[in-house]
Amino acid sequence: MLDLNRTMFYKTEFDILALKGQDALWSVVLKIRGWIADKARRSSYRFPCDNATWTSLKNGTRAKAEGADVEMYSSLHIEEGVYTWACRFAENVDLKDGSAPRQWLTEVGFKGRSLEESTFSLVLSYSDRAGFIGPLQAVPGRSIPKLVDYLLKDDALDCTVSGINVKSGPVEVGSENAQEMLGIIANTDRGIPVVFASPGTLGQPLVDPHELHRALGPNALVCYAMGLQAAEAMNSLLEPLRLACFGGAVRVYATQPRVDEPLDHARHRFVAASAIREHGEDYVVDMLRRALAQDVHFWQSMLRVDDVKHLNRESARERRIAELKRRFQDEALEEMLSTEEATEALKQDNELIKEENNQLREEVHNLRARCQSYEAAFAGASAADGEGRLAEIVRAARRLPPATATETARLAVAAFPDRIDFTERGWDSCGECRTDPSVLWAAIHDMCTILHPLYAGSESVDIAREFNSRSTFSLARGEGRMTRKSPKTMASRKDDYQGRDIFIEPHVKSSTGNQKDPNFVRIYFDWDEASEKLVVGDCGGHLENHSTRSVR
Incomplete structure (x- = not known):
């Protein structure tokens, strides 16, 4: 279960091969021992480093530090000589300076395929003490964990x-x-993104590739x-695939490309x-690190200690059943198995x-915190000017993003009442919207x-080109030629706002597109x-066009 109170700092997953045929798990365990020993020396506490302790940790056990609130526990599963192993290393840090105590949690997964081959995964996250009133500890700069x-x-x-x-x-x-690089970029089985930094007019990349590598690992x-x-x-090889990158731009080639698809x-x-x-x-390095090295979806599927215990x-259980089958060969066996x-x-x-109950408790805690934050934002802004009110509401939204599309829309209208509004149809469409509320908030925020x-x-500008150059989202001023030929399809873009007809073709x-x-x-x-407002008529999904021929 994903811990809703934790903040992702770094994640990674890659395959390991012990080149000399040695035990790959023991190699990883020794690296963890050296990493913890270095941390203990820097933080002036003691953690067991003897072979007996770490052999036990490899086999699944628990160990604590002396002089600090630091603990590690692990679990091992062996099937046909192949190891599956995971550990959790928890560090509770209290700076005694009035800031909230923080727990750093390093979770390592090891999925063996043979003695010398495996998949290694690591997730580093932190959480501040729930309900603490006061400042938080500073977040370290971007870095790759030393392990x-x-x-x-x-x-x-x-x-x-x-x-x-x-x-x-x-x-x-x-x-x-x-x-050779084209073969890597166009490889349909590629499971790692490729980031290409092209040179600017002076022949140098605008983003240091070495800094990108240090941030992404x-x-x-x-x-x-x-x-x-x-x-x-x-680019002469990439251009036919419409994958070229020019003039100092940075391009991210997503995993599992399908270059033959239009x-x-x-x-x-x-x-x-x-x-x-x-x-x-x-700005670019932080954005790519957030997208490629802090992907929370990976956290939900990685190997964890509870998975190994399962x-x-x-x-x-299978051994017990096998033993029962061996010992009992009568009707009583079926009843016992049942x-x-x-x-x-x-x-x-x-x-x-139990897991659902824990998750509901977390959700209740977060919802209460969100309500308190928004109530404080609206109450604190009620006596302030428009700019102060807007800044307070936006800060609240960034601390605790809305939980639903409807909540997101209401917050946007409250924050930007003179810039955006929804028609009745627009409000109804929020109930059908499956977009992540934080992503929806980012899109509406860019619109406002x-x-x-x-x-x-008053200036005459190419609105679509200007918006697309400044936003991570895109503006389409209208539908395609074939869609416009269909009166029925275009009729679905008609709406009304405060008694006036509007036409919600731009989007x-x-x-x-999934x-x-x-x-x-x-x-x-x-x-x-x-009203000089952007009026939203639908945010629930694709409206019917020539390509889809269906509405949501």
Whole structure:
């Protein structure tokens, strides 16, 4: 179960091969021992480092530090000589300076395929004491956990993702290796993103590829071109696939590409050179680290200690059943097996109920905190001017994003009452919206802060191009030619607002067109001249067009 009170700091997963045929798990355990020993020396506490303790930790046990609130526990499952292992290393840090105590939690997973081969995973997260009133400890700058660094620097271990070596630094591309890099980028089985930093007009990348590599580590393969000639050699191969990257832009080639599909190029997002010059290098590096090294969906599926314990329970149950089958060969056996299965089912139901209860408690806690935050924001802003009210509400939304689409829409209208509103149909569509509320808030926020000034301004500008260059979302001013030919389809864009007819053909959209993806966004709207507002008529999904021929 995902701990709703925790903040993701870093995640990674890659394959390990012990080159000399040694025990890969023991190699990882020794690296963890060295990593903890270094932490203990720096923080002036003692943690057991003897072989006996760490042999026990490899086999599944618990160990505590002396002089600090630090603990590690592990679990091991063995099946046909193959190890499955996980551990949790918890550090409780109280700086005694009035800030909230913080727990750092490092979770390591090891899925063995043979004695010397495995998949290694790591998630580093932290949580501050719930309900604490006071300042929080500072969040460290972006970095790769030293445990990961130790593994990548071990010459006895081969570390790969989809067969791609992740131990080396960023790869410089040119005419001599452009074809090889194209093969990596276009490989449909590639399970690691590729980040390409193209050179600007002076022949140098606008974002330091080495800084990108230090921030992302084994979560992405970073490549770059030095000089316009080297970039041309790479782009001459990428251009036919609509995957080229020019002029200092940075492009992220998503995993498992399908270059033979006409719209696949849209999945491979890029950061324009103008955005890099406007916001700076750190903006790009932080954005890519957040997207590629702090993906919470990975946390939900990684191997954890509880998963290994479950494997052990299943193995023990199977052994008990096998023993019963050996000892009893009569009708009583069936009854015993039925009772055993029913008991196990009840145990699993009980575990699910406990997990669900814990999750509901977390949700109640977070909802109360969200309500208190919003109440404080509205109460504190009631006597302030418009700008102060807006800033207070936006800060509250960033601390605790809305939980539903309807809540997101209401918060947006409260924060920007003179910039955005919803028709009755628009409010109804919130109930059908499956977009992640934080993603929906980001899209509406960009509409209010970027798109509204473009519509309301007196200057003549290309609104779509200007918005698309400044937002992570895209603006479509209208539907395609074939869609416009269908009166029935275009009729679905008609709506009314305060007694006035509006036509919600323009829409803000995300790069993904998969409506099951929580990052999917489609917000259909019109500019109302009378109120000078962006009026939303639908945010529930795709409206029917020539391609879909169906509504949601």
